[in-house]
Amino acid sequence: MTQPLAPQYDPTAFEAPLYRGWKERGYFQADAGVVLRGERQPYVIVIPPPNVTAVLHMGHGLNNTVQDVLIRWRRMQGRETLWVPGTDHAGIATQNVVERQLAAEGKTRYDLGREAFVERVWSWVRETGSTILRQLEAIGCSCDWTRTRFTLDPGLSRAVREVFVRLYEKGLIYRGNYIINWCPRCLTALSNEEAEGVETAGKLYHLRYPLAGPQPEGTRLPTLPDGRAYLVVATTRPETMLGDTAVAVHPDDARYRALVGREVELPLTGRRIPIVADEYVDREFGSGAVKITPAHDPNDFEVAQRHGLPALNVMTPEATMNENAPAEFRGLDRFEARRRVVDALAAAQLLERVEDHTHAVPHCYRCDTVVEPRLSEQWFVRMRPLAEPALAASREGRVRFTPQRWTKVYEDWLENIRDWCISRQLWWGHRIPVWYCRADGCGETIVAREDPTHCPRCGSASLEQDPDVLDTWFSSWLWPFSTLGWPDETEDLKAFYPTSTLVTAPEILFFWVARMIMAGLEFMGKEPFREVYLHGTVRDHLGRKMSKSLGNGIDPLAVVELYGADALRYTIVSQAGPGTDLYMNYEDIESTFAPGRNFANKVWNVGRFALLRIGDDAVPAVEDVKDSLELADRWILSRLSGAVRDVTRHLEAFRLHEAANTLYHFFWGEVADWYVELVKPRLAGEAGEASRAAARATVVEVLDQAFRLMHPVMPFVTEALWLRLPRPAGRSREESLVVARWPVPAPEREDAEAEAAMNALIELIGSVRGLRKEYDVPVSQELEVRLSNVSAALRGALEAEERAVRRLARVRDILVDGRAPEAKAGEGKAPGAHAVLRDGAEVFIPLAGVLDIEHERRRLHAEMERLSGLLRAVDGKLANEQFVTRAPESVVAREREKAQALRDQLERLSAKLAALS
RNA sequence: GGUCGCAUAGCUCAGCUGGUUAGAGCGCACGGUUCACAUCCGUGAGGUCGUAGGUUCGAAUCCUACUGCGACCACCA
Numbered sequence: 001m002t003q004p005l006a007p008q009y010d011p012t013a014f015e016a017p018l019y020r021g022w023k024e025r026g027y028f029q030a031d032a033g034v035v036l037r038g039e040r041q042p043y044v045i046v047i048p049p050p051n052v053t054a055v056l057h058m059g060h061g062l063n064n065t066v067q068d069v070l071i072r073w074r075r076m077q078g079r080e081t082l083w084v085p086g087t088d089h090a091g092i093a094t095q096n097v098v099e100r101q102l103a104a105e106g107k108t109r110y111d112l113g114r115e116a117f118v119e120r121v122w123s124w125v126r127e128t129g130s131t132i133l134r135q136l137e138a139i140g141c142s143c144d145w146t147r148t149r150f151t152l153d154p155g156l157s158r159a160v161r162e163v164f165v166r167l168y169e170k171g172l173i174y175r176g177n178y179i180i181n182w183c184p185r186c187l188t189a190l191s192n193e194e195a196e197g198v199e200t201a202g203k204l205y206h207l208r209y210p211l212a213g214p215q216p217e218g219t220r221l222p223t224l225p226d227g228r229a230y231l232v233v234a235t236t237r238p239e240t241m242l243g244d245t246a247v248a249v250h251p252d253d254a255r256y257r258a259l260v261g262r263e264v265e266l267p268l269t270g271r272r273i274p275i276v277a278d279e280y281v282d283r284e285f286g287s288g289a290v291k292i293t294p295a296h297d298p299n300d301f302e303v304a305q306r307h308g309l310p311a312l313n314v315m316t317p318e319a320t321m322n323e324n325a326p327a328e329f330r331g332l333d334r335f336e337a338r339r340r341v342v343d344a345l346a347a348a349q350l351l352e353r354v355e356d357h358t359h360a361v362p363h364c365y366r367c368d369t370v371v372e373p374r375l376s377e378q379w380f381v382r383m384r385p386l387a388e389p390a391l392a393a394s395r396e397g398r399v400r401f402t403p404q405r406w407t408k409v410y411e412d413w414l415e416n417i418r419d420w421c422i423s424r425q426l427w428w429g430h431r432i433p434v435w436y437c438r439a440d441g442c443g444e445t446i447v448a449r450e451d452p453t454h455c456p457r458c459g460s461a462s463l464e465q466d467p468d469v470l471d472t473w474f475s476s477w478l479w480p481f482s483t484l485g486w487p488d489e490t491e492d493l494k495a496f497y498p499t500s501t502l503v504t505a506p507e508i509l510f511f512w513v514a515r516m517i518m519a520g521l522e523f524m525g526k527e528p529f530r531e532v533y534l535h536g537t538v539r540d541h542l543g544r545k546m547s548k549s550l551g552n553g554i555d556p557l558a559v560v561e562l563y564g565a566d567a568l569r570y571t572i573v574s575q576a577g578p579g580t581d582l583y584m585n586y587e588d589i590e591s592t593f594a595p596g597r598n599f600a601n602k603v604w605n606v607g608r609f610a611l612l613r614i615g616d617d618a619v620p621a622v623e624d625v626k627d628s629l630e631l632a633d634r635w636i637l638s639r640l641s642g643a644v645r646d647v648t649r650h651l652e653a654f655r656l657h658e659a660a661n662t663l664y665h666f667f668w669g670e671v672a673d674w675y676v677e678l679v680k681p682r683l684a685g686e687a688g689e690a691s692r693a694a695a696r697a698t699v700v701e702v703l704d705q706a707f708r709l710m711h712p713v714m715p716f717v718t719e720a721l722w723l724r725l726p727r728p729a730g731r732s733r734e735e736s737l738v739v740a741r742w743p744v745p746a747p748e749r750e751d752a753e754a755e756a757a758m759n760a761l762i763e764l765i766g767s768v769r770g771l772r773k774e775y776d777v778p779v780s781q782e783l784e785v786r787l788s789n790v791s792a793a794l795r796g797a798l799e800a801e802e803r804a805v806r807r808l809a810r811v812r813d814i815l816v817d818g819r820a821p822e823a824k825a826g827e828g829k830a831p832g833a834h835a836v837l838r839d840g841a842e843v844f845i846p847l848a849g850v851l852d853i854e855h856e857r858r859r860l861h862a863e864m865e866r867l868s869g870l871l872r873a874v875d876g877k878l879a880n881e882q883f884v885t886r887a888p889e890s891v892v893a894r895e896r897e898k899a900q901a902l903r904d905q906l907e908r909l910s911a912k913l914a915a916l917s
Numbered sequence: 918g919g920u921c922g923c924a925u926a927g928c929u930c931a932g933c934u935g936g937u938u939a940g941a942g943c944g945c946a947c948g949g950u951u952c953a954c955a956u957c958c959g960u961g962a963g964g965u966c967g968u969a970g971g972u973u974c975g976a977a978u979c980c981u982a983c984u985g986c987g988a989c990c991a992c993c994a
Contacts, residue, residue, distance in 0.1 A: 007953090008954090008956095009954080197990085204994085233994075234993095248994095280993095280994095281993095281994090282994080284993085285993050286994070289994095291994075297992080297994080298992065299992045299993090302992090359993095360990095360991080406921095408920075409920080409921070412920070412989095412990075413989095413990080416991090506989085510989095567956095574930095575929080575930075577930085579922085580930080582929095583928095583930085585929095590956095594943070594956075595941095595942055595943075597956060598956050599956095601956045602953090602954070602956085604953085604954080605954035605956095605957085606953065608953050609953030611953095612953070649933085657930090657931075661931070664942090665941080672953090673958090766959095769959060770961080772960085773947080773948070773960045774960080774961085776947095778948090779948080807951090866938085867938095869938095877936095877974080877975075881974080882973090882974035883975065885974080886973090886974050886975090887936075894936085895936085
């Protein structure tokens with residue numbers, strides 16, 4: 001760490017080596033011992049495990065940057081922090097990827113067979129998997145890599161099995177024939193959450209079902225040309241009519257009452273199906289008659305259950321029409337079958353009409369295929385008993401959501417929870433720990449923690465394991481405790497459960513967050529985390545979600561290579577308000593990340609400046625040079641304390657963007673723009689040794705503290721500089737910012753007077769610069785500034801920093817009130833520019849030969865208009881008796897002062913205006 | 918259909934408990950070869966805070982309705 005500082009900010013030169021050093025020194029490793037001995041409070045985050053096949057994208061960038069900011073901040077606050085990293089085996093997603101590879105070789109998974117296929121997935125996962133974890137290192141994530149987990153690890157698999165068995169024994173897991181969401185491409189069942197509704201413009205087909213036999217007395221059904229009466233039913237999926245086993249009407253529907261118990265002839269099939277009465281039917285919708293297809297619609301299935309109707313499955317798993325369909329449709333794809341069925345009905349004059357109909361069509365969340373509801377035998381978790389405690393947890397405030405509005409979404413879902421279909425017809429995942437005895441006449445079902453060898457009932461060794469695997473989320477929902485060693489009672493579990501904060505995206509609130517809370521309460525007796533921070537979505541500049549398929553993504557590693565991890569992180573954090581989406585333009589990476597890059601560059605250069613100018617001799621601590629601190633020193637130390645307070649407050653409330661903004665404005669707008677400028681001559685020794693010592697002490701103190709504050713957001717550049725920053729004489733300091741103490745506000749350094757004085761000074765300099773620009777006075781021409789009506793604050797500031805004002809405002813002389821009687825006497829009539837500062841001080845710059853008097857008059861006039869407007873508003877308020885009596889004292893006082901100041905300013909401006917003409 | 922969110926400068930957004938002369942970054946205009954930084958410095962233009970009501974002494978901020986956009990949920994076939 002003793003190489004000279006590069007003149008150019010080049011993050012690639014130091015980021016990776018710094019990270020390696022931190023990791024090697026074990027800074028990221030948590031110690032359960034110190035927590036169990038009560039020496040430190042824990043702060044724990046479990047990572048939302050990315051898919052093992054994933055490659056880092058901006059969404060991960062956001063998610064993990066937020067977690068790292070929180071982890072680093074809490075670590076600096078002295079908490080024993082643990083950030084558990086890991087990956088998810090991602091059943092369908094991973095299987096799909098490997099199946100695609102096979103397809104490229106002209107093979108399917110069936111060609112390999114189950115065992116070889118799973119082995120193939122494993123070898124691919126071992127080979128290229130977990131890339132994303134290494135990528136997290138590149139953006140600085142301080143995970144405890146010694147505790148990396150994978151959902152298919154032996155330990156986690158044991159947890160999965162334990163949970164399955166426990167729930168089964170408790171009667172909360174059952175197997176049954178129900179309508180589930182089926183993906184005909186992935187060839188597996190899906191949970192309700194995995195079937196995503198996509199608004200689709202479709203058609204609503206009205207079909208005519210001829211009544212079998214004559215129309216009863218009193219009913220008025222329309223009739224076909226051949227004289228048969230018919231009912232009209234509506235459907236969006238006409239091909240399913242081939243599997244209809246009834247038509248339902250509402251029991252109280254007078255139109256159809258006489259028909260209940262009769263039959264219709266199901267077109268195209270030659271089958272006769274009954275007309276039943278069920279309250280599920282909405283009389284208002286369509287004709288009030290509904291076709292019932294128990295094998296392909298969940299509601300129809302329930303109706304069928306109530307009426308003892310058979311279920312006729314007319315589709316194969318691939319969603320082609322099966323042998324239950326009439327011969328002419330057999331083997332057709334469902335959409336082709338739809339067209340043919342419609343054509344056939346139309347030809348038979350049984351198609352009443354077709355309407356446009358927009359509705360939400362469920363799609364597979366993995367492959368986007370239209371999901372087919374399908375009757376099949378699956379495993380389910382009974383959710384209601386698990387949901388109740390999870391509901392109580394949020395209602396009693398034991399789990400809090402930020403932003404709060406997600407609480408309602410969470411609670412609504414739990415209140416309307418449906419059972420969870422957990423079996424998947426895949427090969428990649430946790431096998432369901434269920435065996436069936438194949439011995440003649442036995443048929444025992446065995447659910448066990450250990451693989452059984454014999455049937456406990458008949459002793460047969462002829463056992464067959466259930467071929468299915470579990471939903472990926474069945475392992476994810478255990479993540480907060482399975483990663484810590486459960487079901488064993490490990491030290492980690494005792495020290496680090498429950499975890500502290502969960503940081504994730506709202507998209508997986510149901511998939512993951514809610515289920516983790518249920519599992520935590522069920523198996524650990526405690527909610528798995530106290531706070532859930534839900535961040536937004538990363539979108540492109542057109543507002544579209546970044547995605548691989550749209551090709552609108554930004555590779556975070558490309559950004560790291562171009563501008564460094566700190567630039568990436570700052571840019572992300574500065575936009576990451578709770579729950580707000582981030583917009584990034586993939587077509588213009590440079591301007592997207594300019595804020596972060598520029599800020600990191602600024603930090604680098606301020607550091608560079610300080611390190612080059614601070615000198616080699618011992619730097620005193622601020623406390624040791626208290627008496628020689630000057631206005632600028634007291635000001636920046638006061639501002640520093642405020643920054644510490646604000647940044648900490650914002651972090652506590654998850655306002656990461658506000659924390660970032662506070663840092664930006666403090667460091668750039670105050671430290672760099674003003675303090676560093678003011679202190680330059682003093683560091684060079686131009687103001688004597690005491691002044692230099694005070695300046696050096698203050699610079700070191702401010703940078704030390706500022707780097708600490710910025711470290712969670714920008715860990716690399718801060719560490720690179722901080723390590724070289726001189727340590728005040730006689731003071732000890734930590735060996736790295738990673739483990740350095742988080743600053744606390746210093747009320748004793750807060751100095752309202754110094755702030756007022758500096759504010760006035762800053763405004764004065766700005767005003768002189770503005771006037772110079774306005775009147776086009778070249779920088780080369782030095783000015784004279786005459787001030788009057790100067791406040792005590794400004795007077796003090798001028799005494800302290802007159803040289804600085806002259807330098808920064810490019811002013812030759814500053815004449816204040818009595819010190820320049822001739823100025824006072826002549827100022828009104830002399831040509832020159834006027835300005836009035838907020839605290840009432842007047843600025844006058846003589847500009848003989850430059851000033852356009854007409855321009856100045858107009859300017860003064862406009863200024864007076866503006867001030868009069870303000871004054872009218874303030875006077876209006878003060879004239880309002882209600883305001884004066886009801887508003888707080890301090891507010892009224894402030895308004896009075898404002899009015900007085902405005903009046904004074906107006907008066908003086910009008911005198912000037914008069915003098916000009 | 919239900920629930921929720923958003924609407925502030927050309928763009929992207931801040932504005933935390935109602936009281937500021939409503940802010941930032943990017944973009945724009947103009948001026949800058951000061952030995953930390955042109956990834957910079959300085960100055961400036963640009964806003965009836967979606968519309969209409971209401972509560973209040975006081976509203977960008979709270980309430981209601983409306984308009985527009987978005988998200989989530991939902992069995993109206």
